[in-house]
Amino acid sequence: MKTLKDVALYAGVSVATVSRVISGNYPVKETTRKRVLEAIGTLDYHPNGVARSLKNAKTYTLGVLVPDIANPYFVQLVRAVEASVEKLGYHLLVASSDEKASKESELIRVFLEKRLDGMIIAPVSVTPATDWPQLIVNALPIVLVDRILEGIMIDSVREESRQSSKELVTHLLGYGHRAIGIVNGRTSTTALERESGYREALQEAGIIPPEDFMVRGDYDHKTGYLAGKRFLSHKEQAPTAVFCTNNLIALGFLQAVHELGYRVPEDISIVSFGDPFEATFQSPKMTIVVQNPAEVGRYAAFMLLEKLDGKPGKNVEVILPTVIRLGDSVRAPREPAQMYSN
Amino acid sequence: MKTLKDVALYAGVSVATVSRVISGNYPVKETTRKRVLEAIGTLDYHPNGVARSLKNAKTYTLGVLVPDIANPYFVQLVRAVEASVEKLGYHLLVASSDEKASKESELIRVFLEKRLDGMIIAPVSVTPATDWPQLIVNALPIVLVDRILEGIMIDSVREESRQSSKELVTHLLGYGHRAIGIVNGRTSTTALERESGYREALQEAGIIPPEDFMVRGDYDHKTGYLAGKRFLSHKEQAPTAVFCTNNLIALGFLQAVHELGYRVPEDISIVSFGDPFEATFQSPKMTIVVQNPAEVGRYAAFMLLEKLDGKPGKNVEVILPTVIRLGDSVRAPREPAQMYSN
DNA sequence: CAGATAAAAGTAAACGTTTTCTGTATTTAA
């Protein structure tokens, strides 16, 4: 690949002049500018961004670290971030932590070494790994999305989760359900919040759910599928309604229900978090807390860009409101509610 | 951020020694190694990857350029690429061209300037933009995915498309359909191949489809939706079956059908390209050509890594086979087939 | 047309690494 020096030689000027033509920040005589531009064209010169980044201490690249890049929720989020930052010339290094703290640490290290200008992270766990405090010290611009960390104040954007979970479960209670299960993630704040909303709703109804109604697994298809199989294989002791805390879990659960020959909502009612469009042609149409990952992404991008711009930044914690969209995945339990209250 | 110099100063050695400790490629006395490692730890030193890349002419970053990063097809593809290259220490810069040649050019330029080690691209158009030839000359390792370019030989991986399109349409013909529409993309090779398969099947049946049965738009939801509205708003002249050439188009078309109060396959039969899992709970279950983007991604990654390894490379053109999965989105047309043959 | 001033272009240092080339301890052999 050609360098400034090659161009300079060809155009018969110094490298400084070529650099100035390219940057456009300095006066260059029109005739020489022409000559340089021509040289650049014929030599097919492309500036070396690496050298430039070294000199300028700026890479124009942002790191995005999500648990699963294939989860539609994060796909939407990432796309919104990309769309928000592209006009300012930033590009994205996207990576998946697979919900593993070790991979998260490793990738943060990579981001650091690559000298990315900032990062957007959906942390794996509530309790920050050892690397996190360093990060803060290093003052690298960070915005957390979807989840937060306990004990460390970092700018974050997420969607309301506890209250809406409570409402979902209350909705089920309103239909007469008493045996209500939950299929949840494990380590993230969202998982805790959603479980907390679930518990609150039940508590206010005087219900204490049995331990085996509460599944803690991963935010993935498999967890939902296995939970569905487990719940429904002993139908008599199964919950009459289930709260799936995430879109993938809901999908997996649904598949299990179908495979076992049961139907929603005739045999079991389901509510979940999800994307209204994704579910458009699903049968049945699910009653969901409508999530808006794109909005989360836009906010996160905005906040990160502000920081990059040198704005002071006062550790904002943005919580976006959510709404519930009713579908037809809920109806009253067929049998009289078994008594799990005490 | 700390530098080698800081560490060297702190440990009382030269920068060269610190560098050698880090790389591990040179002999360093155990006691000094310890001292250096300690310095690195207490100073929280992270090597500057930018400087390293400049020196080594290697960024360990690959560019991935797809038309739409939110399309599940490309999401799967990208994820497979990521999974394939991560163990070798490569990371991904992902960007969307939005099916715009201008954006594609721009992003290729960015990739070039960032000195990425290689790129994987799903080109927007069959006819290469002016930048493409340069790319080849620059000998930057490239692998095309999903689509190819006319007139330039570049390694590529894609799925068989023409023959399977033909089979899909033949399947429709077998059910007695004669008025068969197609909703397609515009510029890519896949669009051409799918249309070509469609035409062949019809031709062999002695049918020449009217121009307005052939919609050419984008590979997106909207194109499918609009086509659906258009076809079905004049039901009497509408096709009795439609071939949607892509998952998003199919989804959009389906939505239009639903909104207009029609049903599949009672009122109209549909076949398409798609992902068998995505469609699991769709009603109806679509008859599709099963695509396997992950496999495409794995192949592309493998081929790119080979090139990066300095393997000669002989311009391979990989075409992965596809299979058809029958669903229940097709049945015989209700009214006697109108005659479009001649 | 000389001298002052403004404009344009050149020189060289710096960014933070890696690595070749040297130099100095330390070990080994005689």
Added chain:
DNA sequence: TTAAATACAGAAAACGTTTACTTTTATCTG
């Protein structure tokens, strides 16, 4: 105990930019 060999460690150049500083060239004024 000394010469040769080996093992470590340092100095400095190089990667390709940007930019402060300096020098050259062009322009202006009287």
